Every structure is written in structure tokens, then in C-alpha cells.
Amino acid sequence: xxxxxxxxxxxxxxxxxxxxxxxxxxxxxxxxxxxxxxxxxxxxxxxxxxxxxxxxxxxxxxxxxxxxxxxxxxxxxxxxxxxxxxxxxxxxxxxxxxxxxxxxxxxxxxxxxxxxxxxxxxxxxxxxxxxxxxxxxxxxxxxxxxxxxxxxxxxxxxxxxxxxxxxxxxxxxxxxxxxxxxxxxxxxxxxxxxxxxxxxxxxxxxxxxxxxxxxxxxxxxxxxxxxxxxxxxxxxxxxxxxxxxxxxxxxxxxxxxx
Numbered sequence: 001x002x003x004x005x006x007x008x009x010x011x012x013x014x015x016x017x018x019x020x021x022x023x024x025x026x027x028x029x030x031x032x033x034x035x036x037x038x039x040x041x042x043x044x045x046x047x048x049x050x051x052x053x054x055x056x057x058x059x060x061x062x063x064x065x066x067x068x069x070x071x072x073x074x075x076x077x078x079x080x081x082x083x084x085x086x087x088x089x090x091x092x093x094x095x096x097x098x099x100x101x102x103x104x105x106x107x108x109x110x111x112x113x114x115x116x117x118x119x120x121x122x123x124x125x126x127x128x129x130x131x132x133x134x135x136x137x138x139x140x141x142x143x144x145x146x147x148x149x150x151x152x153x154x155x156x157x158x159x160x161x162x163x164x165x166x167x168x169x170x171x172x173x174x175x176x177x178x179x180x181x182x183x184x185x186x187x188x189x190x191x192x193x194x195x196x197x198x199x200x201x202x203x204x205x206x207x208x209x210x211x212x213x214x215x216x217x218x219x220x221x222x223x224x225x226x227x228x229x230x231x232x233x234x235x236x237x238x239x240x241x242x243x244x245x246x247x248x249x250x251x252x253x254x255x256x257x258x
């Protein structure tokens with residue numbers, strides 16, 4: 001999927017305001033600040049906006065946030081139908097099938113209106129909610145324990161009957177995508193700050209990140225291999241991880257900032 005990205009100077013100024021604003025309304029669990037979602041609804045007119053985490057391998061939705069809120073009961077009722085039709089619904093499964101996590105897609109990229117109305121996802125999920133169109137942005141999950149095959153984050157803009165999303169809407173969302181990804185990662189870091197490591201632990205983990213073995217690390221730091229192992233065990237405990245790779249991933253932001 002590809003699109004020609006164009007936006008007016010006014011669009012660009014508004015986008016700059018959206019992505020640069022400091023937002024204190026961070027939700028406790030997962031997701032984006034509600035004020036950011038509200039501002040996005042102002043930029044791309046829609047009836048509902050939702051931020052969702054999919055695990056297509058396990059057939060579960062591990063993150064759900066929407067404006068206006070649709071209620072846990074509604075989501076639980078729709079969840080079985082969503083996964084029943086997921087792979088047969090071309091826009092739903094497009095990121096998994098294609099590996100394309102960059103393109104902004106909408107239903108009309110895959111179906112005519114008549115075709116869409118015969119798809120199970122429309123019959124069982126969209127039509128009962130009065131929804132007709134959507135525009136979807138896909139992001140990878142944050143690094144760490146939640147990452148894995150089939151895990152993605154989706155930002156959906158939904159509309160009822162009437163005009164579909166325009167090329168301008170797609171262009172604006174394309175421009176916003178990297179900034180929204182950063183906004184989500186920033187929110188995750190604020191919710192789950194990395195425990196601070198000692199300077200010795202940081203030095204050791206830098207060597208781990210560079211691919212050095214325990215023997216090489218011991219030689220570099222002038223300590224025994226047993227001491228290296230002890231340091232690693234303490235790092236794993238402090239970061240709540242169980243491997244070298246996970247420790248580097250978990251502590252990455254501190255290592256690059258220090």
C-alpha cells in the first residue's frame with residue numbers, strides 16, 4: 001500500500017501542536033492520553049476512535065481504549081466474532097498477512113461497498129454498531145515482554161453511513177504515524193520506568209549489548225567470570241527479566257541516555 005502525502009500548512013501547524021503538547025492525562029493501564037485521542041478526532045472527523053492491541057496468534061485483544069467509551073460488556077460480546085472473521089477480513093488481517101506496519105489503510109482499499117456488506121466482520125460487528133467506514137494505522141508493540149509474532153497495535157477511526165475517509169485524512173495520519181508511535185512509547189516509559197542500575201551494572205550491560213561473552217566481559221572489567229554472573233543475576237532481578245537480550249531491551253533507554 002502506498003499513498004501520496006499532502007497536507008496544507010494549517011494541517012502541519014495543527015499536527016505540530018498535537019505531537020508537541022505535554023499531556024498529563026496518562027491512563028493507568030495501557031494506551032494513549034485521552035486528550036491526544038480527542039485532538040485526533042478533531043483532525044480526522046470520526047464517530048469513534050479506538051486504540052487496540054491485537055495478538056492474532058493467541059486470538060486476543062490485549063489493549064482496548066476508545067472515545068467514546070463502548071463499555072467492557074460490548075467489547076466482550078464482540079470479541080468472539082472479531083476473531084472468528086479476522087483472517088477472512090482483508091483489512092483486519094492485512095498487517096499480519098503482508099508484514100506492512102507502515103501503510104494507512106481503509107476498507108475501500110480492499111472491498112467495494114457491496115463486497116464489504118457481505119463480509120462477516122461487517123455483518124456481526126460493524127453493522128450492529130452503526131459503523132460503515134474505518135481508517136487504520138498499525139504500530140509494532142513496545143519492546144520487551146509483550147513483543148512477539150502476531151502482536152500489533154492498531155489505531156482505528158470509525159465512521160457511520162456517509163462519506164468515506166479522504167486522501168487528506170490518510171495523508172494527515174501518515175504524517176502523524178511516527179509521532180504517535182513515539183507518544184505511545186513515551187507513555188509506556190512513564191508508566192513503567194526502568195529501574196536504575198548501578199554504574200558497574202550499566203558498564204557491564206553495555207558490554208553485553210555489544211555482544212561480548214562473560215569471559216570477555218570479565219577480562220575487560222578486571223573481575224572474575226563468577227562476579228560477572230552475579231552481576232547479571234542482580235541485573236535480571238532488578239529489571240525483572242530472565243535473559244541477556246531482555247535485560248538490554250528493558251534497560252535500553254537508560255543506556256542510550258546515560
